[in-house]
Amino acid sequence: MTGPSGGLVGRGRITGAPSRQPSAPDEYWQQEPGTRWYVPLVVEEWLDAPVPRQRFVQDERFAEQSPLRTLFAGNPHKVTDAQWEAFEATFPGRGASDATGWLLEPGDEVKRKELHDRYGGSRQGGISKCAKSPNVLVFTDPRTGHQHGYYDEWAEDGTFHYTGEGQTGPQSLDSTGNAAIRDHVELGLALRVFEGSRGVVTYVGQFAVDPADPYSYGKAPGTGGGPLREVIRFHLVQVGATAPQSAVPVGTDYRTADESVTPAAPQFTPPDPDLAGRNLSAHRRLQNALAEAARARGLEVFSPRVTDPDFDLGWRASADGLTVCEVKSLTESNETRQLRTGIGQLLDYHDRLRGRAADVRAVLWVEREPADPRWVALCARAGITLAWPGREGDVLG
Structure with missing residues (x-):
């Protein structure tokens, strides 16, 4: 004061x-x-x-x-x-934890039972509001979630889309878990995301609901492959460091991007032109075609898991090395912005993954050859391979 x-x-x-x-x-x-x-x-x-x-x-x-x-x-x-x-030192009862009593760092593994013993909340389900601490614990696990229609994934805008609770019928924002996520800022609760749902889980980090675009609705099957119903997808943004520099494996099974998607009218101008209009479909076509080309060469293709940075796709030719790829559509008007954005994203991905693999390669895959040839050499100086359809051999060889 x-x-x-x-x-x-x-x-x-x-x-x-x-x-x-x-x-x-x-x-x-x-x-x-x-x-x-x-x-x-x-x-x-x-x-x-x-x-x-x-x-x-x-x-x-x-x-x-x-x-x-x-x-x-x-x-x-x-x-x-x-x-x-x-x-x-002026506050009584100071300890080794932060002001909330939170002791975990991103990448830490903990038994779910011990987690709830320490912080509270239900040991069942994907969303757990804690009574013993100011936290909402959120669990994402494709091994168990897909059977209930919970398809959590990174979106093109860099937010993590987390499916709300409710295994059958349309999901409601007023259910206990969904309301806890929606209102966590208002309630003064930290949103803590974990990968895994049973036994030992991995702490990914603290997230927050995107204030500009907090959630959207989608369709997904009910438990056990039931009929399609309306589900809520919360758009979560990272708060501080979340990527663990550890031996956590990179990537999960590749998810084919939906090329028929029609983007909703944004509430603000998106920073990435790929998120608007024809660019979104072009982006996803490029991504799926490159994934198919990689598979045809015998490469293991993967999508990011929640502990990974939000690259578009990646592939692995050996146990020691991997490639992560950012895909960009290009038009005459957005070429410079798209290339600048892609280079920045890949530098971030590479830095966050280099502690988790012996060899990490970065690829910027664009819709066509850039009008300005200097971009190829610029990317090469930054350790990035810039390529486009027809030059698959440059990145998949």
Whole structure:
């Protein structure tokens, strides 16, 4: 808290992704600032009395780079690990966990029974709202989920589409589990995603419902191959680091992309032109055709699992090496943007996977040869193979 009587007064946590929202009521401001960026924040612990700022000013850990000297600059303020320790030391009962008592890191494995013993929630089902801790535990597992029509997957826009609860009949947003996901930011609950549903599960990381496009509806069979019914697909975005740098296997069985899909009218301009109009169908045709060509050469083709970055497809020629591929449609007007986007995505994928395979190759597969030939050499300098239909041998050989 700023001002003459200011100081450290409490601590909390961010519970979701940032979004643009109207500012607080008019009477709060001397001058209305209009629509601004906000993040949902829950204050979990208030001190009985402020710890005066002067106490920290006199601490040698704040001698050089200090947020205390720029209190009227824009928020947030970044602090060093030592400075954070100084703040934490003023709170009673501090421990090795974060402010919520959460002890797991992305990639950690835990028995589901022990997970619920520690944090609460039901040991059954895919969505578990905890009573003992401020968490909603979400489990995704194609081995058990597909039999109930739960097809969870990464979408082209980088969100993870998670199927809501309800094994028969149309799913409802008001059911206990679905409401917990929908309202987790409002309720101050962290959304924790796990891969697996029984026995030992892997913690993927913290996610949040996409505030701009929180969910959509789709069709899927009921339990045991029942008739098609309406299901809810929550659009989840990653909060912080989620990809484990460990021996977790990369990829799962390839999922053929639906080429007949008609994209819904977006609420905002999508950052990737592949998500709009004819580009989405072209993207999926390209992806499926390349997957078929890879299979024809005897390669093991796969799609990303939830612990993986959201590449379009990948293939494996040996146990030690793998290739991940980003697919882009191209038009004269979007060529530069698409190539820039694809290169950035592949650099991210490669960095996140290099600790999980001895050899990781990156391929940018585009609709046609770029009009500007410099892109081939630029990609090569970045360690990326740029190719298009007719040059399958360059990437599958």
